[in-house]
Amino acid sequence: MTRPSIDWRHSLAAHGLAAHDLSRHAGTQITGLDLSQPIDEALIPTLRAACAERVVLLFRDQHDLTPRAYLAFANRFGGRPDLHSQRQYCLGEHPEIFVVGNVEENGRRIGASRVGLNWHTDHYHLPEPGLFTFLHALVVPPEAGETRYANGLAAYDALPAAAKAELDGIQVRHSRAKLFKALFPEATAEAQAAEQAKMPDVIHPLVRRHPELARDGLYLGGEWGSEIEAEPGLFDRLLDHMTDGEFVYQHHWRAGDVLMSDNRCSLHRASEWDETTELRRLHRIILIDDQRPQ
Numbered sequence: 001m002t003r004p005s006i007d008w009r010h011s012l013a014a015h016g017l018a019a020h021d022l023s024r025h026a027g028t029q030i031t032g033l034d035l036s037q038p039i040d041e042a043l044i045p046t047l048r049a050a051c052a053e054r055v056v057l058l059f060r061d062q063h064d065l066t067p068r069a070y071l072a073f074a075n076r077f078g079g080r081p082d083l084h085s086q087r088q089y090c091l092g093e094h095p096e097i098f099v100v101g102n103v104e105e106n107g108r109r110i111g112a113s114r115v116g117l118n119w120h121t122d123h124y125h126l127p128e129p130g131l132f133t134f135l136h137a138l139v140v141p142p143e144a145g146e147t148r149y150a151n152g153l154a155a156y157d158a159l160p161a162a163a164k165a166e167l168d169g170i171q172v173r174h175s176r177a178k179l180f181k182a183l184f185p186e187a188t189a190e191a192q193a194a195e196q197a198k199m200p201d202v203i204h205p206l207v208r209r210h211p212e213l214a215r216d217g218l219y220l221g222g223e224w225g226s227e228i229e230a231e232p233g234l235f236d237r238l239l240d241h242m243t244d245g246e247f248v249y250q251h252h253w254r255a256g257d258v259l260m261s262d263n264r265c266s267l268h269r270a271s272e273w274d275e276t277t278e279l280r281r282l283h284r285i286i287l288i289d290d291q292r293p294q
């Protein structure tokens with residue numbers, strides 16, 4: 001589905017909202033919006049268009065956002081919320097919300113701490129992968145634990161024409177089995193076998209067309225589960241090109257931050273923090289796309 005392009009900066013201003021770009025190619029902070037309150041229907045396509053173009057939107061100081069209101073906000077962008085197989089890391093009342101971080105309750109780990117520690121885009125291992133992802137920071141370390149976002153559209157644009165031509169038609173294999181092992185080393189052998197049986201490998205094009213922007217971008221998948229079988233070495237070269245700095249925004253978290261990101265032509269990566277002394281807790285919602293990458 002191609003949507004009409006929207007002058008989202010103009011539309012935000014007309015709603016009395018300020019937009020401030022956080023780096024050249026990724027990240028825009030939007031101020032003036034309280035996500036716990038009902039949001040004007042007309043703003044949804046505006047935010048969607050802004051997120052598609054800027055990869056990631058930041059809403060600060062969302063301290064009053066309950067899980068219920070957070071989910072209601074996310075659900076307004078379409079797709080279907082992911083229900084993660086590792087249900088012990090999801091909120092009991094709202095299993096669509098996955099807890100990222102090193103938090104315990106009653107002596108039990110209730111969050112997954114490693115999931116973001118590699119360059120990836122969410123749920124690339126599904127035939128219809130991640131559309132938008134939302135992260136709400138509840139507790140964050142004062143330093144470290146940043147998350148970086150890389151714009152695969154800008155990275156693709158910057159390639160010379162000859163390099164673009166060489167990428168044409170190349171496919172990437174994405175393996176949930178490999179990824180699951182890296183993300184959840186604590187999972188039992190049975191859980192790993194069940195995950196593999198449930199989700200066979202998928203193949204997606206390396207260059208995909210962003211359906212809302214009608215532009216081509218790199219779709220690498222992730223460091224821990226993807227490979228370009230036809231040309232070993234190409235994956236790492238493109239990953240370096242896309243993540244080396246120019247196309248990246250690095251986010252320093254504050255409690256209350258909400259980030260909304262578009263998974264379709266981007267990558268992101270969390271950073272390590274001292275898990276022995278500092279807590280980090282983010283609530284994640286992934287909306288799954290209703291179309292395959294093309």
Ligand SMILES: O=C(O)CCC(=O)C(=O)O
Nearest residue numbers: 100115116122147270284
């Ligand atoms: O921990 C983060 O900052 C990002 C987490 C992440 O990428 C994920 O849960 O998919």
Ligand SMILES: [Fe+2]
Nearest residue numbers: 116121122268
């Ligand atoms: Fe992620």
